[in-house]
Amino acid sequence: MTTEETPTAGHNNPPEETLEETLARESEELRARHEALMAAISGLPDKVEETTRTLEDGTVETRTADQVAEALVLFTQQIKANAKGMEDMRTAKKKPYDALGKQVQAYFVPFGEQSKKAIGSVQGLLGVYATEKAAIERAKAAAARAEAEAAIKAAEEAADKEALKAAQKEVKKAIKAETSPTAGKTRSAAGGQTVSTTRIVFEIVDVNEIPRAYLQPDMAMIGEAIKATGLDTRIAGIIVREEVSTNVR
Numbered sequence: 001m002t003t004e005e006t007p008t009a010g011h012n013n014p015p016e017e018t019l020e021e022t023l024a025r026e027s028e029e030l031r032a033r034h035e036a037l038m039a040a041i042s043g044l045p046d047k048v049e050e051t052t053r054t055l056e057d058g059t060v061e062t063r064t065a066d067q068v069a070e071a072l073v074l075f076t077q078q079i080k081a082n083a084k085g086m087e088d089m090r091t092a093k094k095k096p097y098d099a100l101g102k103q104v105q106a107y108f109v110p111f112g113e114q115s116k117k118a119i120g121s122v123q124g125l126l127g128v129y130a131t132e133k134a135a136i137e138r139a140k141a142a143a144a145r146a147e148a149e150a151a152i153k154a155a156e157e158a159a160d161k162e163a164l165k166a167a168q169k170e171v172k173k174a175i176k177a178e179t180s181p182t183a184g185k186t187r188s189a190a191g192g193q194t195v196s197t198t199r200i201v202f203e204i205v206d207v208n209e210i211p212r213a214y215l216q217p218d219m220a221m222i223g224e225a226i227k228a229t230g231l232d233t234r235i236a237g238i239i240v241r242e243e244v245s246t247n248v249r
Helices: 019-026 028-043 065-158 161-179 219-232
Strands: 051-054 060-063
Touching: 019 028, 019 065, 028 065, 060 065, 065 161
Parallel strands: none
Antiparallel strands: 051 060
């Protein structure tokens, strides 16, 4: 029934379920089982050990530590089985929406790809221009710095404190201009801008000359060596030991 329709006499069409209501109804059994299992967590023992309890008929029941461990394994398996049921239902219910999502994705992706390509072409041109502009600005700043440094030397020789302060200020200004990331800035009327940023990079020319503090162990290679020879592995500076982890399947 649409929002424009008005119920007539004898109308008995139930309101449509929301997606959440449908999922809650169809997963009712799994949810009930999940809640029961989660509630049972509070009854877990503090330690796996032999236990004794008195039943309603007065019988004393004793369970060994192994039996307690087996019960815990079974409990874990029950949780996993119910969780798998929930996951299977989630996957099945989500699948139709995935198909619709793929259709939407397929429709819009070409537009984005074309836009990225166009932007890349424009940015390539602007990048070259911004780099050239930045180089010109840095050259001007370098010249201004050289001039200011010469003025500092002249002021020092003349013992002119005011001139010295002014020249030192100009040197700081020139240094800032030389290293400023906005030296190659281009701004559009719409507010967009392209900035040519200068950064320091490095290249390794001789790995043998690098100080030890800057070297990182090859964890993958170490792992392969241990995998091949196990506890018999001998690598200087490394201790190989066993570590036990528990995983209930």
